[in-house]
Amino acid sequence: MSVEMVGHVTRARYEELVREARELVELQTRCQWGLGDKALEIEPLQRHGGQGHGPVENMAGVNELLQMFADDVGAALNTIRNYRWVSSRWPAQRRRKGVSHYVHAILASIPDEAERWEAIDNPPLDERTGTCRWTEKTAHKRVGQQTREPTTVAQKVAAIHDLAADEQVASQITTDLLRRPAVAREAMRDTTARHLVNRAQVEHDHAAGERTRQIVQPARERIQHTTGFIDLIAACSTFVAAGGRIVPNLSGRPFTDDERAAIHRNVARVRAMADWIEGAADTGNTSLDAGLAALLRGDADS
Known part of the structure; x- marks a missing residue:
């Protein structure tokens, strides 16, 4: 025969613990009433505002007295004030056992x-136990306050929104929730959310x-600069190497007047190109004037 368990204890042990805990809560309640009554005797609560309602409390003086009382009994000021x-x-x-x-x-x-007295004498039905009794949730519900532990979907959503008011918190919560496939699918059904x-x-x-x-642009610019430099040096080296290979072989070969004129024109183009390269290297100016451009194109040959 199986034994009904509640947590790690049997049902019978659980009921026993509940009875003992109720006695402790009753003792705690008597202590709370006692502290509140004694603080109220030391400094009666004055009503605020309106004719016939008595003087307004001098909060500075009241707090000073209550702080002294709290210090002397080893309690917190806010606790004493609340009690x-x-x-x-x-x-x-009017207090109910x-x-x-x-x-x-x-x-x-x-x-x-009158409403307060009536409320305490008419506890609502506790759906879990089927008895009429007061709990934290039913008390909060009676006065129209949100319970500490949200129960309905709307209450839970509202609680999450309160916690997610901070953008950093909201981002982390959203990231964590979207890692759930079912949540992500449901969220994407909303057109606005998907957009x-x-x-x-x-x-x-x-x-x-x-x-x-x-990140890449500086490196790319350096690569382009390096490539241009290498190409230019290679072009100069190629020209020098070609000239060094060809000119010695011209020994004993006379040129005609037209051939010499053509050589002079092209050497002038080479010289102009060399001057342009030097100027660009020294000044960074790579622009061409009209005369140099025409010379490099060989327009003078036509």
């Missing part, structure tokens, strides 16, 4: 006293390409 306020909202005869101080604190925000994702992808690719171009 004092809850005690002021619930006279002793079996209902925690925490639930009383939540329901204390109901402005109307924004596609646009972001295009912008990302463009930015990545631009970064690559910025």
Whole structure:
């Protein structure tokens, strides 16, 4: 016969632990009421504003007294202030045994006293246990506050939006969620979401390409510069080598007047080219004037 387990304990042990814990909560509740009542006795809560509502609290003086009391009993000022306020909202005869101080604190925000008294005496149905009792969730629901632990889809979405107000947090959450295939598929069904994702992808690719171009451009310019330098040196070397190979073989071969004239014209072109190369190397100016351009084209030969 199998034994029903709740966590790592049996159902019977769980029920026993619940009974013991309820006693502890009851003890804690009595302590909370006691601290609040004592703080309220030291400094009664004054009502604010309006004729006949008594003087407005001198918050500086009240806080000073409550801080002294908190220090003397070893508690935090905010804790004492909260307990004092809850005690002021619930006279002793209106407090309900079996209902925690925490639930009383939540329901204390109901402005109307009659409504507050009625609320504490009419706990809602707890769907899990099938009994009428107060819990944190039902108390928050009664006063129209969001529960600490969201239960509905809308509450959970709202909680995530609150946490994702920071752009860095939102980016990390979105990245993590889109790693889930089912979530990604569902998100892409939304036309706006799909459009924004596609646009972001295009912008990302463009930015990545631009970064690559910025990184590569200096290297490419250096390569182009180096290639041009090598080509120029190679051209000069080729010309010198060709001249050194050809000229010695011309010994004993007389040229006609036309041949000598052609040689002089082409040597002039070579000399002009050499001057242009030197000027470009020294000044960086690679432009050609009309006369030099015509000379290099050989227009004088026509």
